[in-house]
Amino acid sequence: MSRYATAVPRSALATTAALQAALAAEHAAVYGYGVVGANLAGSRQATAMTDWVAHQVARDTLEAMLRSRGAQPVAAAVAYQLPVTVRTPGQAASLAVILDDRVATAYLGLVALGSTSIRQFGALQVRAAALRAAFWRGSTVAFPGLPAAAVTAPRRQES
Numbered sequence: 225m226s227r228y229a230t231a232v233p234r235s236a237l238a239t240t241a242a243l244q245a246a247l248a249a250e251h252a253a254v255y256g257y258g259v260v261g262a263n264l265a266g267s268r269q270a271t272a273m274t275d276w277v278a279h280q281v282a283r284d285t286l287e288a289m290l291r292s293r294g295a296q297p298v299a300a301a302v303a304y305q306l307p308v309t310v311r312t313p314g315q316a317a318s319l320a321v322i323l324d325d326r327v328a329t330a331y332l333g334l335v336a337l338g339s340t341s342i343r344q345f346g347a348l349q350v351r352a353a354a355l356r357a358a359f360w361r362g363s364t365v366a367f368p369g370l371p372a373a374a375v376t377a378p379r380r381q382e383s
Contacts, residue, residue, distance in 0.1 A: 235338055240295045242333035243286055243342075246349070249330035250283040251300035256323040259306060263316035272320065275356050279327070282349060289342070317360045324357035328369030 257276035264272050287297040307322050308315055331353065334346025354368030 236293070239337050239339065239342060240290065240293060242337060242346075243290050243293075244295070244298045245333055246327075246330040246346070247283060247286040247290065248298050249327045250279050250286060251298070252304050253279040253323045253327050254283055255300070255304045256306065256319055259310050260316045260320045260323075263310050264313050268313065268317075271359065272316070275320065275324075278352065278356070282327075282352075285345075289345075320360040321357050324353040324360070325369070328353035328357065330369075332369045 254276065257272055257279055261269050261272035261276060290297045306319060308319050310316050310319050328350050331346045331349040334342050335350060337343055337346070350369055354364070357368065358364045
């Protein structure tokens, strides 16, 4: 490091990394919701479009947050490998659930940070993603963003 370089605090690096991870999840969700909406009709397509716009707004907010910190936002990929094949409305709903579960997981990284405003933003986005996923799933989960294995109690050993 040159004598003119300034060290970036570790917490600032962690914040930037968490914001970038959330942004990457939002990029994927924007792409994926285009596929979701293309395989739906009527009111479910309208809901998918509303969710698509919500992801665009969140993406834009994250990009602004990163730029305000002097960071270059991670770019969206040209295309994404979808986790499921989508040819039916049911498969489209399954993709929406996966996308929003992944977004919720990414925002959990913001909830763990030191900045109150970033924690609040992250918590609101976890909630929004959980509500969208619950709509498409038809039910809720106990801890949105956490895999089921993370919230099951460990088995006690018999003595």
